[in-house]
Amino acid sequence: MSQNQFKLVECPRDAMQGLHDFVPTELKSEYLNLLLQVGFDTLDFGSFVSPKAIPQMADTDEVLANLDLSNTSTKLLAIVANLRGVEDAVKHEQINYLGFPFSISETFQQRNTNSSIEKSLTTVEKMLSLCYKHNKTAVVYLSMGFGNPYGDEWNYEIVEKWADVLISKGVKILSLADTVGVSTPETITEILPKLISRFSNPEIGIHLHSTPYERFEKIEAAYNSGVKRIDSALKGFGGCPMAADDLTGNIATEDVIAYLNSRGETVELNMDKWNEAMGLSVKIFN
Template sequence: MLNSSEIRLVECPRDAIQGIGDFIPTQKKITYINGLLASELFEYIDFGSFVSPKAVPQVVDTVEVLDGLEKGKTKLLAIVANERGAEAASKLGQIDYLGYPFSISETFQKRNANSTVEESLERVKRICDLLQFGKQDLVVYISMAFGNPYGDLWHEDLVLGWIERLSDLGIKRFSIADTTSEASVEAISTLYRLVANQFSSIELSLHLHARIEEALLKVNAAYEVGCRRFEGAFLGFGGCPFAKDDLVGNIPMELLLDRFGKGNPQQIMQLMDAFQEMIGNNDV
Protein backbone atom coordinates (compact mmCIF):
# COMPACT_ATOMS: atom_id res chain seq x y z
CA MET A 1 0.00 0.00 0.00
CA LEU A 2 1.32 3.44 -0.97
CA ASN A 3 2.61 5.56 1.87
CA SER A 4 2.96 9.03 0.35
CA SER A 5 5.05 10.23 3.31
CA GLU A 6 7.85 7.92 2.13
CA ILE A 7 8.07 9.69 -1.22
CA ARG A 8 10.52 12.55 -1.72
CA LEU A 9 10.09 14.76 -4.78
CA VAL A 10 12.70 17.05 -6.30
CA GLU A 11 11.51 19.84 -8.58
CA CYS A 12 14.00 20.95 -11.25
CA PRO A 13 13.15 24.37 -12.71
CA ARG A 14 16.80 24.88 -13.66
CA ASP A 15 16.70 21.78 -15.85
CA ALA A 16 13.31 22.80 -17.23
CA ILE A 17 14.40 26.22 -18.48
CA GLN A 18 18.10 25.86 -19.29
CA GLY A 19 17.44 25.06 -22.95
CA ILE A 20 14.99 27.91 -23.54
CA GLY A 21 16.51 30.46 -25.89
CA ASP A 22 14.71 33.65 -24.88
CA PHE A 23 15.97 34.90 -21.53
CA ILE A 24 13.37 34.63 -18.77
CA PRO A 25 13.41 37.76 -16.59
CA THR A 26 14.99 37.23 -13.20
CA GLN A 27 11.95 38.39 -11.27
CA LYS A 28 9.76 35.85 -13.06
CA LYS A 29 12.13 33.08 -11.97
CA ILE A 30 12.10 34.35 -8.39
CA THR A 31 8.31 34.53 -8.29
CA TYR A 32 7.94 31.01 -9.65
CA ILE A 33 10.52 29.38 -7.39
CA ASN A 34 9.11 31.17 -4.35
CA GLY A 35 5.77 29.57 -5.20
CA LEU A 36 7.45 26.16 -5.26
CA LEU A 37 9.10 26.86 -1.91
CA ALA A 38 5.85 28.05 -0.34
CA SER A 39 4.03 24.87 -1.42
CA GLU A 40 6.34 22.71 0.75
CA LEU A 41 5.69 19.79 -1.61
CA PHE A 42 9.35 19.20 -2.43
CA GLU A 43 12.37 17.90 -0.55
CA TYR A 44 14.61 20.22 -2.49
CA ILE A 45 14.58 22.38 -5.59
CA ASP A 46 17.23 22.41 -8.32
CA PHE A 47 17.02 26.17 -8.77
CA GLY A 48 20.16 27.31 -10.60
CA SER A 49 23.62 26.62 -11.92
CA PHE A 50 27.15 27.95 -11.53
CA VAL A 51 28.36 27.18 -15.04
CA SER A 52 29.65 29.34 -17.87
CA PRO A 53 27.06 31.97 -18.84
CA LYS A 54 28.26 31.59 -22.42
CA ALA A 55 27.36 27.91 -22.33
CA VAL A 56 24.01 28.29 -20.55
CA PRO A 57 22.85 31.95 -20.72
CA GLN A 58 19.55 31.17 -19.01
CA VAL A 59 21.24 30.68 -15.61
CA VAL A 60 23.51 33.73 -15.67
CA ASP A 61 21.34 35.28 -12.94
CA THR A 62 21.54 32.39 -10.46
CA VAL A 63 22.96 34.54 -7.65
CA GLU A 64 20.32 37.23 -8.19
CA VAL A 65 17.59 34.58 -8.17
CA LEU A 66 18.98 33.12 -4.94
CA ASP A 67 18.96 36.55 -3.30
CA GLY A 68 15.25 36.85 -4.02
CA LEU A 69 14.16 33.49 -2.66
CA GLU A 70 12.16 33.12 0.55
CA LYS A 71 13.52 29.87 1.83
CA GLY A 72 11.60 27.81 4.35
CA LYS A 73 11.80 24.08 4.99
CA THR A 74 12.59 23.16 1.41
CA LYS A 75 16.27 22.82 0.56
CA LEU A 76 18.04 24.27 -2.47
CA LEU A 77 20.44 22.66 -4.94
CA ALA A 78 22.65 24.30 -7.56
CA ILE A 79 24.55 22.57 -10.34
CA VAL A 80 28.32 23.04 -10.70
CA ALA A 81 30.58 21.72 -13.46
CA ASN A 82 34.04 22.50 -12.07
CA GLU A 83 35.98 23.76 -9.08
CA ARG A 84 35.42 27.43 -9.95
CA GLY A 85 31.66 27.01 -9.84
CA ALA A 86 31.84 24.95 -6.67
CA GLU A 87 33.99 27.56 -4.94
CA ALA A 88 31.55 30.34 -5.83
CA ALA A 89 28.51 28.33 -4.74
CA SER A 90 30.15 27.09 -1.54
CA LYS A 91 30.24 30.65 -0.19
CA LEU A 92 26.45 30.99 -0.36
CA GLY A 93 24.91 29.63 2.79
CA GLN A 94 21.36 29.47 1.43
CA ILE A 95 22.40 26.59 -0.84
CA ASP A 96 22.17 23.14 0.77
CA TYR A 97 23.40 20.88 -2.02
CA LEU A 98 25.74 21.19 -4.97
CA GLY A 99 25.02 18.86 -7.85
CA TYR A 100 27.80 17.61 -10.11
CA PRO A 101 26.86 15.94 -13.45
CA PHE A 102 29.21 12.97 -13.78
CA SER A 103 28.68 11.34 -17.15
CA ILE A 104 29.92 7.81 -17.66
CA SER A 105 29.80 8.48 -21.41
CA GLU A 106 33.13 9.89 -22.60
CA THR A 107 31.46 11.75 -25.48
CA PHE A 108 28.90 13.45 -23.29
CA GLN A 109 31.37 14.29 -20.55
CA LYS A 110 33.44 16.11 -23.16
CA ARG A 111 30.36 17.96 -24.41
CA ASN A 112 28.99 18.82 -21.02
CA ALA A 113 32.12 19.56 -18.96
CA ASN A 114 35.02 19.59 -21.42
CA SER A 115 36.78 16.77 -19.63
CA THR A 116 37.29 13.03 -19.81
CA VAL A 117 35.54 10.84 -17.27
CA GLU A 118 38.81 10.27 -15.38
CA GLU A 119 39.48 14.02 -15.36
CA SER A 120 35.97 14.50 -14.03
CA LEU A 121 36.76 12.16 -11.14
CA GLU A 122 39.72 14.36 -10.24
CA ARG A 123 37.42 17.40 -10.33
CA VAL A 124 35.03 15.69 -7.97
CA LYS A 125 37.91 14.98 -5.58
CA ARG A 126 38.87 18.67 -5.56
CA ILE A 127 35.25 19.74 -5.08
CA CYS A 128 34.99 17.37 -2.11
CA ASP A 129 38.05 19.06 -0.64
CA LEU A 130 36.40 22.48 -1.12
CA LEU A 131 33.29 21.33 0.71
CA GLN A 132 35.09 19.43 3.44
CA PHE A 133 34.49 22.01 6.17
CA GLY A 134 31.30 23.59 4.81
CA LYS A 135 27.62 22.90 5.34
CA GLN A 136 26.84 21.81 1.79
CA ASP A 137 26.62 18.22 0.60
CA LEU A 138 27.57 17.06 -2.87
CA VAL A 139 25.03 15.20 -5.00
CA VAL A 140 26.62 13.36 -7.92
CA TYR A 141 24.40 12.80 -10.94
CA ILE A 142 25.41 9.62 -12.75
CA SER A 143 24.56 10.91 -16.20
CA MET A 144 23.94 8.53 -19.13
CA ALA A 145 23.40 5.85 -16.48
CA PHE A 146 21.17 3.77 -18.78
CA GLY A 147 23.23 4.08 -21.95
CA ASN A 148 23.98 6.80 -24.46
CA PRO A 149 23.20 7.69 -28.07
CA TYR A 150 26.86 7.97 -29.08
CA GLY A 151 27.94 4.34 -29.17
CA ASP A 152 30.14 4.73 -26.09
CA LEU A 153 30.74 1.70 -23.89
CA TRP A 154 27.93 1.03 -21.39
CA HIS A 155 26.83 -1.76 -19.09
CA GLU A 156 25.49 -2.04 -15.56
CA ASP A 157 28.89 -2.93 -14.12
CA LEU A 158 30.28 0.34 -15.47
CA VAL A 159 27.63 2.24 -13.50
CA LEU A 160 28.32 0.26 -10.36
CA GLY A 161 32.06 0.69 -10.74
CA TRP A 162 31.88 4.46 -10.99
CA ILE A 163 29.50 4.75 -8.05
CA GLU A 164 31.92 2.65 -6.01
CA ARG A 165 34.87 4.89 -6.89
CA LEU A 166 32.86 8.03 -6.12
CA SER A 167 31.41 6.70 -2.88
CA ASP A 168 34.96 5.88 -1.78
CA LEU A 169 35.48 9.68 -1.75
CA GLY A 170 32.81 9.95 0.94
CA ILE A 171 29.93 10.95 -1.35
CA LYS A 172 26.63 9.79 0.10
CA ARG A 173 24.07 11.18 -2.35
CA PHE A 174 23.63 10.05 -5.94
CA SER A 175 21.06 10.70 -8.64
CA ILE A 176 20.75 8.03 -11.33
CA ALA A 177 20.10 10.07 -14.46
CA ASP A 178 18.74 9.06 -17.85
CA THR A 179 19.84 12.17 -19.68
CA THR A 180 18.62 11.24 -23.17
CA SER A 181 15.78 8.83 -22.37
CA GLU A 182 17.71 5.65 -23.19
CA ALA A 183 16.12 3.59 -20.40
CA SER A 184 13.48 0.98 -20.94
CA VAL A 185 11.11 0.00 -18.15
CA GLU A 186 13.07 -3.22 -17.71
CA ALA A 187 16.41 -1.40 -17.56
CA ILE A 188 15.12 0.95 -14.85
CA SER A 189 14.02 -1.99 -12.71
CA THR A 190 17.28 -3.87 -13.20
CA LEU A 191 19.73 -1.01 -12.66
CA TYR A 192 17.97 0.63 -9.73
CA ARG A 193 17.75 -2.70 -7.91
CA LEU A 194 21.45 -3.41 -8.53
CA VAL A 195 22.56 0.00 -7.28
CA ALA A 196 20.28 -0.01 -4.24
CA ASN A 197 21.36 -3.52 -3.23
CA GLN A 198 25.09 -2.91 -3.63
CA PHE A 199 25.12 0.55 -2.04
CA SER A 200 22.58 0.35 0.74
CA SER A 201 24.16 3.19 2.73
CA ILE A 202 23.88 5.90 0.07
CA GLU A 203 20.86 8.08 -0.67
CA LEU A 204 19.48 7.63 -4.17
CA SER A 205 17.20 9.60 -6.43
CA LEU A 206 16.08 8.93 -9.97
CA HIS A 207 16.23 11.61 -12.65
CA LEU A 208 14.41 10.27 -15.70
CA HIS A 209 13.66 11.87 -19.02
CA ALA A 210 10.80 10.28 -20.90
CA ARG A 211 8.17 10.86 -23.53
CA ILE A 212 4.79 11.42 -21.93
CA GLU A 213 3.36 8.09 -23.04
CA GLU A 214 6.17 6.25 -21.22
CA ALA A 215 6.56 8.43 -18.15
CA LEU A 216 4.16 6.73 -15.74
CA LEU A 217 5.31 3.24 -16.75
CA LYS A 218 8.90 4.20 -15.91
CA VAL A 219 7.96 5.82 -12.60
CA ASN A 220 5.97 2.75 -11.59
CA ALA A 221 8.83 0.43 -12.52
CA ALA A 222 11.20 2.38 -10.28
CA TYR A 223 8.73 2.55 -7.41
CA GLU A 224 8.14 -1.20 -7.53
CA VAL A 225 11.86 -1.91 -6.99
CA GLY A 226 12.15 0.51 -4.08
CA CYS A 227 12.78 4.00 -5.46
CA ARG A 228 11.29 6.62 -3.16
CA ARG A 229 12.95 9.81 -4.43
CA PHE A 230 12.00 11.12 -7.88
CA GLU A 231 13.00 14.24 -9.82
CA GLY A 232 10.85 16.05 -12.36
CA ALA A 233 9.69 19.39 -13.72
CA PHE A 234 6.27 20.85 -14.35
CA LEU A 235 4.80 20.24 -17.80
CA GLY A 236 7.67 17.88 -18.56
CA PHE A 237 9.98 20.64 -19.75
CA GLY A 238 13.73 20.19 -19.81
CA GLY A 239 16.68 18.49 -21.39
CA CYS A 240 20.39 19.14 -21.50
CA PRO A 241 21.32 21.39 -24.44
CA PHE A 242 24.66 19.56 -24.75
CA ALA A 243 23.10 16.11 -25.13
CA LYS A 244 21.57 15.88 -28.60
CA ASP A 245 19.21 17.78 -30.84
CA ASP A 246 16.12 15.68 -30.11
CA LEU A 247 15.66 16.57 -26.46
CA VAL A 248 13.28 14.55 -24.30
CA GLY A 249 11.77 16.35 -21.34
CA ASN A 250 11.70 15.59 -17.64
CA ILE A 251 9.09 13.45 -15.96
CA PRO A 252 6.15 15.88 -15.50
CA MET A 253 6.00 16.93 -11.87
CA GLU A 254 2.21 17.02 -12.01
CA LEU A 255 2.29 13.30 -12.89
CA LEU A 256 4.51 12.55 -9.88
CA LEU A 257 2.35 14.58 -7.51
CA ASP A 258 -0.79 12.81 -8.72
CA ARG A 259 0.79 9.35 -8.70
CA PHE A 260 1.99 9.68 -5.12
CA GLY A 261 -0.95 11.60 -3.69
CA LYS A 262 0.85 14.81 -2.84
CA GLY A 263 -0.76 18.24 -2.98
CA ASN A 264 -4.32 18.77 -4.17
CA PRO A 265 -5.66 19.34 -7.69
CA GLN A 266 -6.12 23.08 -7.21
CA GLN A 267 -2.60 23.53 -5.80
CA ILE A 268 -1.06 21.48 -8.60
CA MET A 269 -2.95 23.43 -11.27
CA GLN A 270 -1.81 26.71 -9.75
CA LEU A 271 1.83 25.61 -9.91
CA MET A 272 1.41 24.45 -13.51
CA ASP A 273 -0.13 27.81 -14.42
CA ALA A 274 2.70 29.61 -12.61
CA PHE A 275 5.28 27.71 -14.64
CA GLN A 276 3.50 28.60 -17.86
CA GLU A 277 3.37 32.23 -16.76
CA MET A 278 7.12 32.20 -16.13
CA ILE A 279 8.09 30.81 -19.53
CA GLY A 280 5.44 32.72 -21.49
CA ASN A 281 5.42 31.65 -25.13
CA ASN A 282 8.87 30.10 -24.93
CA ASP A 283 9.50 26.53 -25.93
CA VAL A 284 12.59 24.34 -26.18
Protein backbone atom coordinates in the same frame (compact mmCIF):
# COMPACT_ATOMS: atom_id res chain seq x y z
CA MET B 1 6.40 4.67 1.45
CA SER B 2 5.37 7.94 3.04
CA GLN B 3 6.18 11.39 1.73
CA ASN B 4 8.89 11.58 4.39
CA GLN B 5 10.54 8.52 2.88
CA PHE B 6 9.97 9.57 -0.74
CA LYS B 7 11.98 12.68 -1.58
CA LEU B 8 10.53 14.72 -4.42
CA VAL B 9 13.04 16.98 -6.15
CA GLU B 10 11.49 19.70 -8.32
CA CYS B 11 13.81 20.83 -11.13
CA PRO B 12 12.92 24.26 -12.57
CA ARG B 13 16.62 24.79 -13.39
CA ASP B 14 16.59 21.80 -15.72
CA ALA B 15 13.25 22.88 -17.13
CA MET B 16 14.44 26.42 -17.95
CA GLN B 17 18.10 26.04 -18.88
CA GLY B 18 17.53 25.24 -22.56
CA LEU B 19 14.98 27.99 -23.26
CA HIS B 20 16.08 30.25 -26.10
CA ASP B 21 14.56 33.46 -24.73
CA PHE B 22 15.98 34.74 -21.45
CA VAL B 23 13.46 34.55 -18.62
CA PRO B 24 13.57 37.81 -16.64
CA THR B 25 15.11 37.45 -13.19
CA GLU B 26 11.96 38.76 -11.50
CA LEU B 27 9.76 36.18 -13.24
CA LYS B 28 12.19 33.35 -12.43
CA SER B 29 12.21 34.44 -8.79
CA GLU B 30 8.41 34.66 -8.61
CA TYR B 31 8.09 31.14 -10.05
CA LEU B 32 10.70 29.67 -7.71
CA ASN B 33 9.15 31.35 -4.68
CA LEU B 34 5.83 29.69 -5.50
CA LEU B 35 7.52 26.30 -5.87
CA LEU B 36 9.26 26.81 -2.52
CA GLN B 37 5.84 26.99 -0.87
CA VAL B 38 4.60 23.73 -2.39
CA GLY B 39 6.57 21.55 0.02
CA PHE B 40 9.04 19.60 -2.12
CA ASP B 41 12.03 18.10 -0.36
CA THR B 42 14.48 19.87 -2.68
CA LEU B 43 14.38 22.58 -5.35
CA ASP B 44 16.98 22.35 -8.14
CA PHE B 45 16.85 26.10 -8.63
CA GLY B 46 19.92 27.26 -10.56
CA SER B 47 23.48 26.59 -11.62
CA PHE B 48 26.92 28.11 -11.23
CA VAL B 49 28.25 27.46 -14.71
CA SER B 50 29.67 29.56 -17.51
CA PRO B 51 27.11 32.10 -18.80
CA LYS B 52 28.42 31.32 -22.29
CA ALA B 53 27.51 27.66 -21.86
CA ILE B 54 24.10 28.21 -20.19
CA PRO B 55 23.03 31.86 -20.67
CA GLN B 56 19.67 31.20 -19.00
CA MET B 57 21.37 30.61 -15.65
CA ALA B 58 23.61 33.69 -15.72
CA ASP B 59 21.46 35.36 -13.05
CA THR B 60 21.53 32.55 -10.46
CA ASP B 61 23.20 34.85 -7.90
CA GLU B 62 20.46 37.48 -8.31
CA VAL B 63 17.68 34.89 -8.26
CA LEU B 64 19.06 33.41 -5.05
CA ALA B 65 18.99 36.84 -3.40
CA ASN B 66 15.29 37.13 -4.32
CA LEU B 67 14.22 33.80 -2.82
CA ASP B 68 12.10 33.83 0.33
CA LEU B 69 13.25 30.93 2.49
CA SER B 70 11.58 32.15 5.67
CA ASN B 71 8.56 29.85 5.44
CA THR B 72 9.72 26.71 3.64
CA SER B 73 11.37 23.43 4.56
CA THR B 74 12.48 22.90 0.96
CA LYS B 75 16.25 22.70 0.51
CA LEU B 76 18.09 24.38 -2.36
CA LEU B 77 20.26 22.53 -4.88
CA ALA B 78 22.55 24.23 -7.41
CA ILE B 79 24.33 22.53 -10.30
CA VAL B 80 28.06 23.01 -10.81
CA ALA B 81 30.25 21.74 -13.63
CA ASN B 82 33.78 22.59 -12.51
CA LEU B 83 35.81 23.71 -9.49
CA ARG B 84 35.15 27.40 -10.10
CA GLY B 85 31.41 26.72 -9.95
CA VAL B 86 31.89 24.78 -6.71
CA GLU B 87 33.85 27.65 -5.18
CA ASP B 88 31.13 30.12 -6.19
CA ALA B 89 28.27 27.96 -4.91
CA VAL B 90 29.68 27.10 -1.48
CA LYS B 91 29.86 30.81 -0.59
CA HIS B 92 26.08 30.92 -0.35
CA GLU B 93 24.75 29.86 3.02
CA GLN B 94 21.23 29.32 1.64
CA ILE B 95 22.34 26.47 -0.66
CA ASN B 96 22.15 22.99 0.86
CA TYR B 97 23.18 20.78 -2.06
CA LEU B 98 25.70 21.02 -4.89
CA GLY B 99 24.91 18.80 -7.85
CA PHE B 100 27.60 17.60 -10.25
CA PRO B 101 26.93 15.75 -13.54
CA PHE B 102 29.42 12.88 -13.67
CA SER B 103 29.03 11.15 -17.00
CA ILE B 104 29.97 7.51 -17.44
CA SER B 105 30.18 8.31 -21.16
CA GLU B 106 33.57 9.89 -21.92
CA THR B 107 32.15 11.64 -24.99
CA PHE B 108 29.34 13.31 -23.06
CA GLN B 109 31.58 14.29 -20.15
CA GLN B 110 33.74 16.22 -22.62
CA ARG B 111 30.70 17.79 -24.26
CA ASN B 112 28.93 18.65 -21.03
CA THR B 113 31.79 19.86 -18.79
CA ASN B 114 34.75 20.11 -21.20
CA SER B 115 36.51 17.59 -19.00
CA SER B 116 37.51 13.92 -19.04
CA ILE B 117 35.98 11.39 -16.66
CA GLU B 118 39.25 11.17 -14.72
CA LYS B 119 39.54 14.94 -14.41
CA SER B 120 35.90 15.11 -13.34
CA LEU B 121 36.63 12.57 -10.61
CA THR B 122 39.29 14.94 -9.26
CA THR B 123 36.71 17.75 -9.36
CA VAL B 124 34.30 15.57 -7.36
CA GLU B 125 36.99 14.92 -4.75
CA LYS B 126 37.65 18.64 -4.37
CA MET B 127 33.91 19.35 -4.31
CA LEU B 128 33.42 16.85 -1.48
CA SER B 129 36.16 18.55 0.51
CA LEU B 130 34.69 22.03 -0.02
CA CYS B 131 31.17 20.79 0.75
CA TYR B 132 32.42 19.37 4.03
CA LYS B 133 34.12 22.65 4.97
CA HIS B 134 31.03 24.71 4.10
CA ASN B 135 28.38 22.37 5.51
CA LYS B 136 26.93 21.38 2.13
CA THR B 137 26.04 17.98 0.70
CA ALA B 138 27.17 16.82 -2.73
CA VAL B 139 24.70 15.18 -5.10
CA VAL B 140 26.45 13.37 -7.95
CA TYR B 141 24.46 12.46 -11.04
CA LEU B 142 25.59 9.36 -12.92
CA SER B 143 24.90 10.95 -16.27
CA MET B 144 24.20 8.70 -19.29
CA GLY B 145 23.40 6.05 -16.68
CA PHE B 146 21.13 4.09 -19.01
CA GLY B 147 23.20 4.31 -22.18
CA ASN B 148 24.35 6.96 -24.63
CA PRO B 149 23.94 7.86 -28.32
CA TYR B 150 27.69 8.10 -28.98
CA GLY B 151 28.60 4.43 -29.14
CA ASP B 152 30.55 4.57 -25.86
CA GLU B 153 30.52 1.24 -24.06
CA TRP B 154 27.70 0.87 -21.54
CA ASN B 155 26.52 -1.94 -19.29
CA TYR B 156 25.45 -2.44 -15.70
CA GLU B 157 28.99 -3.30 -14.62
CA ILE B 158 30.18 0.15 -15.77
CA VAL B 159 27.35 1.81 -13.83
CA GLU B 160 28.22 -0.17 -10.72
CA LYS B 161 31.95 0.47 -11.10
CA TRP B 162 31.56 4.24 -11.13
CA ALA B 163 28.96 4.17 -8.37
CA ASP B 164 31.45 2.20 -6.28
CA VAL B 165 34.27 4.65 -7.02
CA LEU B 166 32.17 7.72 -6.19
CA ILE B 167 30.69 6.26 -3.02
CA SER B 168 34.16 5.19 -1.86
CA LYS B 169 35.21 8.85 -2.24
CA GLY B 170 32.45 9.88 0.14
CA VAL B 171 29.44 10.65 -2.08
CA LYS B 172 26.28 10.32 0.03
CA ILE B 173 23.65 10.97 -2.66
CA LEU B 174 23.92 9.39 -6.10
CA SER B 175 21.27 10.00 -8.75
CA LEU B 176 21.13 7.81 -11.84
CA ALA B 177 20.47 10.16 -14.74
CA ASP B 178 18.94 9.26 -18.10
CA THR B 179 20.27 12.22 -20.01
CA VAL B 180 18.73 11.49 -23.42
CA GLY B 181 15.67 9.47 -22.52
CA VAL B 182 16.97 6.05 -23.57
CA SER B 183 15.86 4.27 -20.40
CA THR B 184 13.00 1.81 -20.55
CA PRO B 185 10.90 0.29 -17.76
CA GLU B 186 12.91 -2.89 -18.34
CA THR B 187 16.33 -1.26 -17.91
CA ILE B 188 15.12 0.74 -14.91
CA THR B 189 13.85 -2.48 -13.31
CA GLU B 190 17.05 -4.30 -14.21
CA ILE B 191 19.52 -1.68 -12.90
CA LEU B 192 17.97 0.12 -9.94
CA PRO B 193 17.17 -2.78 -7.60
CA LYS B 194 20.72 -4.10 -8.05
CA LEU B 195 22.23 -0.69 -7.41
CA ILE B 196 20.05 -0.02 -4.37
CA SER B 197 20.80 -3.47 -2.98
CA ARG B 198 24.53 -3.14 -3.64
CA PHE B 199 24.79 0.31 -2.02
CA SER B 200 22.34 0.38 0.85
CA ASN B 201 23.91 3.25 2.78
CA PRO B 202 24.11 6.12 0.24
CA GLU B 203 20.86 7.57 -1.05
CA ILE B 204 20.18 6.39 -4.60
CA GLY B 205 17.91 8.61 -6.67
CA ILE B 206 16.78 8.85 -10.24
CA HIS B 207 16.63 11.67 -12.79
CA LEU B 208 14.76 10.43 -15.84
CA HIS B 209 13.97 12.02 -19.17
CA SER B 210 11.07 10.71 -21.19
CA THR B 211 8.52 11.32 -23.89
CA PRO B 212 5.04 12.01 -22.47
CA TYR B 213 3.87 8.57 -23.61
CA GLU B 214 6.39 6.66 -21.49
CA ARG B 215 6.35 8.68 -18.28
CA PHE B 216 3.95 6.61 -16.21
CA GLU B 217 5.68 3.35 -17.13
CA LYS B 218 9.04 4.76 -16.08
CA ILE B 219 7.68 6.21 -12.84
CA GLU B 220 6.09 2.86 -12.03
CA ALA B 221 9.32 0.99 -12.78
CA ALA B 222 11.30 3.36 -10.55
CA TYR B 223 8.77 3.08 -7.73
CA ASN B 224 8.69 -0.71 -7.92
CA SER B 225 12.50 -0.73 -7.91
CA GLY B 226 12.54 0.87 -4.48
CA VAL B 227 13.73 4.36 -5.40
CA LYS B 228 12.99 6.91 -2.69
CA ARG B 229 14.32 10.01 -4.45
CA ILE B 230 12.98 11.18 -7.80
CA ASP B 231 13.66 14.30 -9.84
CA SER B 232 10.89 15.81 -11.96
CA ALA B 233 9.72 19.12 -13.38
CA LEU B 234 6.33 20.77 -13.63
CA LYS B 235 4.61 19.71 -16.89
CA GLY B 236 7.75 17.77 -17.88
CA PHE B 237 9.45 20.87 -19.26
CA GLY B 238 13.12 20.81 -20.13
CA GLY B 239 15.46 17.91 -20.61
CA CYS B 240 18.68 17.59 -22.51
CA PRO B 241 19.10 20.09 -25.38
CA MET B 242 20.96 17.37 -27.29
CA ALA B 243 18.07 14.91 -27.20
CA ALA B 244 17.08 13.94 -30.72
CA ASP B 245 13.36 13.90 -29.90
CA ASP B 246 11.80 17.29 -29.14
CA LEU B 247 9.24 15.55 -26.95
CA THR B 248 11.90 14.13 -24.65
CA GLY B 249 11.77 16.18 -21.48
CA ASN B 250 11.81 15.72 -17.74
CA ILE B 251 9.41 13.44 -15.95
CA ALA B 252 6.33 15.57 -15.17
CA THR B 253 5.89 16.25 -11.46
CA GLU B 254 2.11 16.06 -11.74
CA ASP B 255 2.50 12.52 -13.11
CA VAL B 256 4.70 11.56 -10.15
CA ILE B 257 2.12 13.01 -7.73
CA ALA B 258 -0.74 11.24 -9.53
CA TYR B 259 1.12 7.93 -9.50
CA LEU B 260 1.95 8.15 -5.80
CA ASN B 261 -1.67 9.02 -5.03
CA SER B 262 -2.81 6.03 -7.07
CA ARG B 263 -0.64 3.82 -4.87
CA GLY B 264 -2.20 5.25 -1.73
CA GLU B 265 0.88 7.23 -0.74
CA THR B 266 0.52 10.36 1.37
CA VAL B 267 1.88 13.27 -0.65
CA GLU B 268 1.93 16.28 1.64
CA LEU B 269 2.12 19.16 -0.80
CA ASN B 270 0.35 22.51 -0.91
CA MET B 271 -1.66 21.96 -4.08
CA ASP B 272 -3.01 25.51 -4.07
CA LYS B 273 0.53 26.85 -4.44
CA TRP B 274 1.26 24.10 -6.97
CA ASN B 275 -1.71 25.22 -9.08
CA GLU B 276 -0.52 28.83 -8.83
CA ALA B 277 2.91 27.74 -10.08
CA MET B 278 1.23 25.77 -12.87
CA GLY B 279 -0.64 28.91 -13.91
CA LEU B 280 2.47 31.10 -13.80
CA SER B 281 4.48 28.58 -15.83
CA VAL B 282 2.72 29.63 -19.04
CA LYS B 283 4.54 32.97 -18.83
CA ILE B 284 7.88 31.16 -18.82
CA PHE B 285 7.32 28.15 -21.07
CA ASN B 286 5.34 29.34 -24.07
